Structures are given as C-alpha cells and as structure tokens.
Amino acid sequence: MIEIDRVQVIDKGLRVVMEVGLPERVVWVGGRSGVGVKSGLWYKGIGTMYSFHFAKEIAGDCVVVDRGLYGGWVVQYRPWVYRFGIFQERMQWYFSEWIGGAGKREEKIVRNADEFSFSAVRVVDIIQVMNGHNVYVLEMKGSKRVCKDVRKIMKLLEVMLESGWNLPWDKGAIRDINEEGLVTDVADLFKSDDVKHKFGTVYSVLYSMAMLLPDVAEEFERRFGVSLELKELPFSCLKVMKRLGCDVSEIWEGKIKWSWEGYRKLVLDVLMEGVNCAGLEFFEYGEEVKKWYKREFMKRSGVNDSEEGSVY
16 A cells, blocks of 8 residues: 655655655555545555556667557656656647646636536645646545446436536546546536537447446446447437437448448547547647547448548
C-alpha cells in the first residue's frame, strides 16, 4: 500500500522539482487517484506508480514495450520504473498533462460536475501543483464500482441524449458509470446537440459494455431487443436512440436494418466524424486520429485507396 502526504513532481534526472503538501494522508488506489485516510474524499492528480507511457515517436532514452494507441508506441523510461510521483513527460502524446498529474484537460471537472445532473462527483477543493496541474479533491456519490444495472445505464443515456451531454465515441465509458448510474469521470464530457455526438455517446457506452461486461451486455440485449455484436452495434445504437426519443433522421432514414453500405456509412460518416479521445484537448490531434481510424477501418475492410471515394 502506498500512502502519501505530499505530491512530488520528478524530472528525468530523478530530481524532485516541486513538492506540494496535502491536507491529509492519502492512500493511492490506482491510476492517478487516491482516497483521504480521514475524510474518505477522492484526490485526483496525486501522482502514480510509473510503469510506462504512450509516445507518438520513439525517444532514444526510452525502451519500446508494445504498439500503442493511434499508431503510436507504449514506451518505458527505465529510471522511473517503480517510483511514485508526477513525472515530467506526457502520459499520452495527445494530452499535455504529465504522467500521474491532472492537467488542463481536467479543468472541466469543476464546471461539468456542477452542471451535469448525473455527475457522481462534487469538487471540494483544488490544490495547485505547477504548470497548470492541480489536485482535485472530490466528494463521490456512491462507489466507483461499475454499474451492472441496465435500467440505470439506459436512464443515464436518456438524460444525456435529452440534455446534450456527450462522451468521446472511443472512450471506455462503461468504466466511468458507477453503481448509482452516475458518471465518475466528468472531465471528458462535452455539450453538443449534434446527432453525431449523441450517436458516439451511445456507441461508447454500448461498445465498452460489450467488451468489458459481457454478462451485463447479454442482459441489455435481452431487455431492449438489440444485438451488441460489433457488426450490429451501429444499428443497435440507432434503435436505442429512437427508443429514448432521439430524432435520428439526420443520419438515418427508413427502417433500421443491417447492410454493409449502411454499416460503412454509420461508421465512417457518423461515428468517426464525432469527437475522439485525442481531440478532447487539441482539435488538430483529434483530426489526425480521425484520419488514422478511417485508414484502419478501410484497411481492415479490404478497401484500397482507389476505392476511397466510394466509401465517403
């Protein structure tokens, strides 16, 4: 068990370049979060036990561990391994925040937690660290355990569709819905009434449910009469949206039934045109990753460059 009373920022020379005290001792629970020993409050951005990070290009001082997201790499800076803190390198190349820290992207926690009615968190305090990095002290409604009640999941989707709150389509969203059916990671939420973003929100929840919670996915299929098989998923998203009273006529007309042409249209022209995780902080990275997704989709679908026009 790792228990800390201060946040340390560590550079590549293993020097502590900044140290900020916490109001109580905090037990690290995973990722970059911990829980206050006395208060039970959640602390986000306290640092992490370093093991690897994601890079777009391979740096000479890092070792390649695996292929990474969006065509990048999983790399490791060996001197940091098994050390705890905030490390002066980006955890993901498409976000500016450092490994273990909560940077500018997380600033939306404050507004979103206040404005989104199904937020599981309330911001109690903000502790400044350095260079736009803060520790967010959060009161949590309910536990962080993942929701397995399909009625609560459906209710959350209904509220999000009605109110225009959305999630990136490629986010593992089900992990951030707790037992109360509330969203625990509100920093990635964004407002829009664009039906493409509503479609992506439903897709992110249903896809991650199918991948991570197969038993819950089976119950969802039985209760709501849809299939969460990958090839059926875009059509099931439309059915769920219509069931919840969302107008989908802008992206689909007529009876909802499977066809390869319809599948490609929904994936390429609707889903991938929405917001991906890489675009949450920098628009240009989102556009770059969108092109990567489309290339990968066409490659796996057996569509070569000469056929690209027919896809769009």
